[in-house]
Amino acid sequence: MEFKETTVNGVTYSHVPELGAAHGFSTRLGGVSEGIFATLNLGANRGDDREKVRENYRRFCAAVGTDADHMVFSSQVHGDVVRVCTAADGGLGLSRMEDYEADGLVTDVPGLCLVVFSADCLPLLLHDPVRRVAAAVHAGWRGTALGIAERAVEKMRDLYGCDPGNIRAAIGPCISKCCFETDEDVPNAMTAALGAGALKFIEMREGAKFRVDLKGLNALRLERAGLDPERIAVSPECTACRSDKYWSHRVTGGERGSQAAVIQL
Template structure:
C-alpha cells in the first residue's frame, strides 16, 4: 500500500492508495499549494494560530475539503499538545475548532459517525490516518517524537478495538508527510525516550552520527508501533516525503524556525 499524489479542483494533496481502493471514506494530506494565503503563509495554510488572516484560512479549508470530497461543515479540529489522548468524537463535536470554539485538548480523534471530518495538523510532526472499512471506523493522530514515544498511534488502534470492535488486521493506516530520518537530528534525550518506550526494536530506527547527534526515523518507529498492535505491514502506507527536504512543497517547522503555516490531514466517513 502506498501514498499517492492527487490533484482535484487545482488543489494537490496526498492520499492512501489503500483507503482509495477500500472506498467509503474521504481523506487527504495537504501540501503548501492550492490556497489563497499570502506572504509567509502562501498559499495553503490550514493553521489558525500561526498569524494568518482568519478569512483566508477558512477559504483554504473550503478549498481543501472540496478537493478531497469532505464536508466543510463537518470539520472537527484538535487542540494538539504532544500528548497521548485520543478523543472519541460525537455529533456534538461537529464544527469544533473551526465553526465554534474547541473545548478539549487531544492529539488523536476517533469516530464511527459519517459526516464528521477529523482533522490533525503538522509541519514536521507526523499526521497518521486510520480506517477500518469493515467496522466503518476512522481515526486521525498527530505524532511528533513525544507522541511517538507516548504511543499515540497505538492508543488510536486500542480505541478502535475497545470502543468500536475493530480487529487490528482490518485496520488500514497511512503515515503522511513529515520530517524523515535524513533531517531529524536530535540530542540523546529523544533516542532515550523512544528506546524506553519501544525497547531494543527502536534501535534500527536510530543512527548515531560522528557529531554525537542522532538521526531518528519517526516514520519507521510508528510502523513498528502499529505492527506491535497487530496491523498488517501491507496495511500501513508511509509517505516518503520529508517536509524539511521538500520545504518548498510542505511546511517545515525546523526549516522556517517556526515562521510558517500548517499542513492538515483529514479523514471522513461517507454516508
C-alpha cells in the first residue's frame, strides 16, 4: 500500500487507493482562505472566516468524494479517547458544534464523514472492508505514548467484531523524524509506554536533544494491535519540511490553518 497524490479542480490531497473507502488527507492547496490561512484551511476554530472554511470543505469533500453535510468533528485534546459515532452525529461539524472531547472517531454507519485535524500531529485513517468499519485518529506525541492508535483498533475489534488482520491503515503527513526535535520528556514517554521497542525510533542529538519518529512509533503500535505490516501505508511527507504545502505548528509558531483527514463508508 502506497500513498498517491491527486489534484481535482485545484484541490491537492493524498490518499491510499488500497485503503478501500472514500478518504483523503488535505494539503493547504486549493481553497479560498487568505492571509495566514491561505488557501485550503480546514480548521474551523483558528480564526478564519467561517464561510470560507465552509467553502473549503465543500471543495475538499467534492474532490475526495465524501459528504460535507454529514461530517463529524470532535474537540481534540491529545488523549486516547475513541468515540463511537452514530447517525445522530451526522453534521456534528460545521453545522453543529461538537460537544465532546475525543482524538479518535469510529463508525459502521455509511454516509458519516469522520474528520480529524492536524498541523504536525499525525493523522491516521483505518478501514476494515470485511466488517465495513472506519476510524479516524489524531495522534500527537502524547496520544502516541497513550496508544490512541491501538485504542482505535481495539474499539473496532471489540464493538464491531473486526479482525485486526483485515484492517488497513494510512498514516498521513505529519512532522517527521528529520524535524521533530524534542527534549527528553518525549522519548521518556515513548520508552515508558513501549519499552525497548521504541528505541529504534528515537535518535540522540547534541545538547541533550532527541529526534523522534512518530510515524514509526504509530506503525509499531498498529502492528502490536494485530495489523499486517503490509497493510499499513505511511506517507513520506514531512509537514515541517514542506510548510509551503502543509501547515506546520512548529514552523509558524501557531499562526496557521489546519489540515484535515477524512474517511467515509
